[in-house]
Amino acid sequence: MIYTVTLNPAVDYVIQLDNFEQGTINRSKFDYKEAGGKGINVSRVLNRLGATSTALGFIGGFTGKFITDYLSEVNIAHDFVSLEEDTRINVKLKSGDEESEVNGTSPEISEKAYNHLLEKLQGLSHGDVVVLAGSLPTSLPQDTYKSLVTMLNKRGVSTILDTSGKALGEAIQAGPTFIKPNNFELAELFSEEVKSDDDIIRLAKRLHEENNIDHVLVSLAKEGAIYVGATGVYKLNAPKGKAIHSVGAGDSSVAGFIYKLQETSNAEDAAKFAVASGSATAFSKTLCTKEEAESLLNDIHVKKL
Numbered sequence: 001m002i003y004t005v006t007l008n009p010a011v012d013y014v015i016q017l018d019n020f021e022q023g024t025i026n027r028s029k030f031d032y033k034e035a036g037g038k039g040i041n042v043s044r045v046l047n048r049l050g051a052t053s054t055a056l057g058f059i060g061g062f063t064g065k066f067i068t069d070y071l072s073e074v075n076i077a078h079d080f081v082s083l084e085e086d087t088r089i090n091v092k093l094k095s096g097d098e099e100s101e102v103n104g105t106s107p108e109i110s111e112k113a114y115n116h117l118l119e120k121l122q123g124l125s126h127g128d129v130v131v132l133a134g135s136l137p138t139s140l141p142q143d144t145y146k147s148l149v150t151m152l153n154k155r156g157v158s159t160i161l162d163t164s165g166k167a168l169g170e171a172i173q174a175g176p177t178f179i180k181p182n183n184f185e186l187a188e189l190f191s192e193e194v195k196s197d198d199d200i201i202r203l204a205k206r207l208h209e210e211n212n213i214d215h216v217l218v219s220l221a222k223e224g225a226i227y228v229g230a231t232g233v234y235k236l237n238a239p240k241g242k243a244i245h246s247v248g249a250g251d252s253s254v255a256g257f258i259y260k261l262q263e264t265s266n267a268e269d270a271a272k273f274a275v276a277s278g279s280a281t282a283f284s285k286t287l288c289t290k291e292e293a294e295s296l297l298n299d300i301h302v303k304k305l
């Protein structure tokens, strides 16, 4: 069974304007709200691809209810720990072709709430897959993902990690099964400039070999992705197209990778489907459908390096 863990979910409030002007009243051309947060997006894309998952994490208030109502409506199982405080609202502002984001602050996570989540995860075992994705609420320590990965690894659970900054730096020491940093997150992780594919491959190989991470997929937005794993190093181009809404593109790549790897056990196919899913999301108004992802597969070429 696949579980996604979103410790810091969000209602994404997406606003489109022709031209945002600072210091004055702007009126949106259109706006909408979506159930967001990286793990929740992974569950949503898995659902669109035809794979079942259960969404876990912390949820609270009217914003939390918006998310759980939506998940129930689209038949995504969920078992969140309830909080008193509202789940945050993240603003995604699109002005012309520019995208800006203001992500809200997280509610406080009490020790009791954290232990409640831990109990749910402690019930998992070999064969289960857990996706840990997104930022940590500010009240949780930076090594939270590290301790969760350590605990899950001991139980034989596969761990997929998509986070950034110090939380990522700590968690890679526990050797998750799969990580998907983008090139900026990779550079930050090693405090190095990443200027070329060779730089990316060198650092991704270190993660694979020294940190024991089976699959390292470095996403490169419109440049595609580079994969490093036991079967080799692959460079994948992204299909050409007009990027409409890139929020959730990375989460779609994670979902696409997990979905295809479970289906075929082939890392090259999984990396290709990851790029297709990420690009399909970037090219559409919201998260991709299976048909949209599949329609891009012929435009993605995998080069073994």
Ligand SMILES: Nc1ncnc2c1ncn2[C@@H]1O[C@H](COP(=O)(O)OP(=O)(O)OP(=O)(O)O)[C@@H](O)[C@H]1O
Pocket: 182, 183, 219, 220, 221, 222, 223, 224, 225, 238, 239, 240, 241, 243, 246, 247, 248, 249, 250, 251, 253, 274, 275, 276, 277, 278, 279, 280, 282
């Ligand atoms: N402009 C684009 N054109 C084509 N494909 C894109 C574009 N932007 C993103 N993608 C696709 O989405 C994947 C993930 O994108 P990216 O590297 O931006 O991840 P990310 O930084 O985690 O994204 P985000 O935080 O926006 O979800 C890429 O590997 C690519 O397949």
Ligand SMILES: O=P(O)(O)OC[C@@]1(O)O[C@H](CO)[C@@H](O)[C@@H]1O
Pocket: 008, 010, 012, 035, 036, 037, 038, 041, 090, 103, 133, 134, 135, 136, 247, 248, 249, 250, 251
């Ligand atoms: O603040 P975080 O947890 O790093 O990212 C949260 C977020 O920006 O990520 C998703 C897109 O990947 C959005 O749905 C959500 O608003």
